[in-house]
Amino acid sequence: MSTQFSTKERILGAAEELFAQQGFGATSLRQVTSRADVNIAAVNYHFGSKENLVNEVFRRRMDDMSDHRLSMLNDARAQRPGELEAILAAFVEPALALAAGRNGGGAFIRVIARAYAEQNDGLRGFLSERYGHVQREFARAIADCVPGLAKEQLYWRLDFLGGALTYAMADFGLIRRPPGVDEQTHRRRAAEELIRFAAAGFRS
Template identity: 40%
Template sequence: MTTASNPTKERILSAAELLFAETGIATTSLRRITARARVNLAAVNYHFGSKDGLIDAVYERRLGPVTDEWLTNIERLERQYGDDPAPVEEIVEAFVLPVARLASDEVRGGRIFMRLLAQGYSEARHYFEKLFSSQYQHVLDRYRQALRRDLPDVPGETLCWRLQFLLGALTQGLSGGELLKLIEGQADPRDTERAVNELIPFLVAGLKAPAPKPAEQPRLEPAAGTADSEGEIA
């Protein structure tokens, strides 16, 4: 895990994190980052080697402590329940709470980093794949295995899909995004505690839901008035 060891490195990481979250990784130049951090390009090269190295460090700085909490939590559940499966509710809580603490802690990036995390995979899939395969995949596997023990009737492929949905709901739900304002109601997207209280039972219910049977799965037929595979209007 890369950590900030001096003020210059910290300023570079914080500037990059903010700009990546605001304007995207691909469109954020090192020149913009150095201007915001009030350093020269040589400082970026010295501390991170390249823009790729800086991107890795931005993610590692925030996800490293979360990963430590994830491991601590799953190991506690494994000790507590031994040969018995841990309840889904406790597994989900053990996974969600470290991310919620990050989202509510502005000193550790808070919603700025959560916004970056929420939009990052689609834009920076290469970095996500590299980071998760090298540092976080084993943690996700521990949680997947714990859920498999408690949900033996859920097929492995279905569980993989549900874990993907869990990650998406977690990052979007705690990013303080503006989408919630488009939905009629009084929900406050900045209320992290309320978001967690709503999110955990939602995720648990989704994980526990009966696996869909092939005959029950909806078919994605072309919508009326759209072109079919041969260019004819349906």
């Protein structure tokens, strides 16, 4: 691992942890540099600004998740055409896999929750510009499965699915992982139940 790569990753890891704990507004670049054990020049060199650092924290996680989603979506369309549950699985399962990741996935879920809570317009614009095409691809695929659903209703329900998925990723709620059930099995059950719930909602 090169020094440049390790420095950049240390900064991103520190920023993600601090954003998860404190939010974006309350976290200073000086706190990030202290946590990452680098100087402010390193942050400026790699990211240029705090806003770019925030965006990069998301891009580091979401690029791979989006690629995984689109790959699964293409497979679903080719192998199980017209099957709504297969489309929804392509949306849900990569996100739950990210949440269960051992390399800090849990902290990133809290960062997502902060993004919802803090109404960060710059971040929302970045996410829309970079990942909006993924949402649109899923909207088209779902529309093919439920052709009678109006476009406005489809987007409302896709938005609701995103909220429910974020909730499931955070492992909140009534259903905790039972003793003796491993994380992978619990996440698979969560995916199955969410897909079943969402499919009923889209078909309603």
